[in-house]
Amino acid sequence: MRSSSNPAFRNLPTGGGYGGYAGFGQPDQAGYQQAPPPLTSERPMTIDDVVTKTGITLAVVAATAVVTYLMQAWFLLFPAAIIGLVLALIITFKRMPSPPLVIAYAAVEGVFLGAFSGIIGTMVDRMTGTPGQGVVIIGQAIIGTIGVFAGMLVVYKTGAVRVTPKFTKWIVGAIIGVGVLMLFNLIMSFFTDGGLGLRSGGPLAIIFSLVCIGLAAFSFLIDFDAADQAIRAGVPAKFAWQIAFGLTVTLVWLYTEILRLLSYFNSD
DSSP states (O other): OOOOSSGGGTTSOOSGGGOOSTTOSOBOTTSOBOOOOOSSSSOBOOHHHHHHHHHHHHHHHHHHHHHHHHHTOGGGHHHHHHHHHHHHHHHHHOSSOOHHHHHHHHHHHHHHHHHHHHHHHHHHHHHHTOTTHHHHHHHHHHHHHHHHHHHHHHHHHHTSSOOOHHHHHHHHHHHHHHHHHHHHHHHHHTTSTTTTTTTSSSHHHHHHHHHHHHHHHHHHHHHHHHHHHHHHHTOBGGGHHHHHHHHHHHHHHHHHHHHHHHHHHTOO
């Protein structure tokens, strides 16, 4: 199996008792690789499992986000961000998938998104002097996130962009680079106003957000491929929770970047 740009998929089985991923079995007459029967008594994962678990996870995110937004509990932003990071690390490095942890992560991320959306929306209302403009860009960000996800799913299913090892390495390397820049920008912001300017709302911030949106979009291709290979390999159905977690991580990142970008365009 190719490495995914999403660390959430690092614990998907890579062979052994579950048959393996890329290159398993022998080619059939049409030249395609055939997966050997799974060497496990557990029910193999299907696309329905992935869709169902992802739907449940995103429903929890949406519910807690709406509640947090309506309660205007903006103060929960940083606590939710920290708790969400801790839960994400536990889920990522935990050997077996844990549905309760994934649901807990979804709930906390929903709180984070609700608070983040509220803060950005309030800031946009204040800067534009137009009450309700913040709600408008939040709606646009949600539609944009759904649109990018659906668009990249179509791109993957049609094979318009092939997910190759080289493609994966480029995306992973770029994401690591972006992560380092984000961290350095945060550290610099403690010493200079705006840090490196990556989140200041200027031209550099706009370019940076566009890069992040592009990376998140292409990450979906790698995540879809990882999920597809897991299904073809016949891994146990419980690993659908791990895939749901990974897709949620990418969706959360994509939404926050789109909302940031829209806020820049509505700053003045």
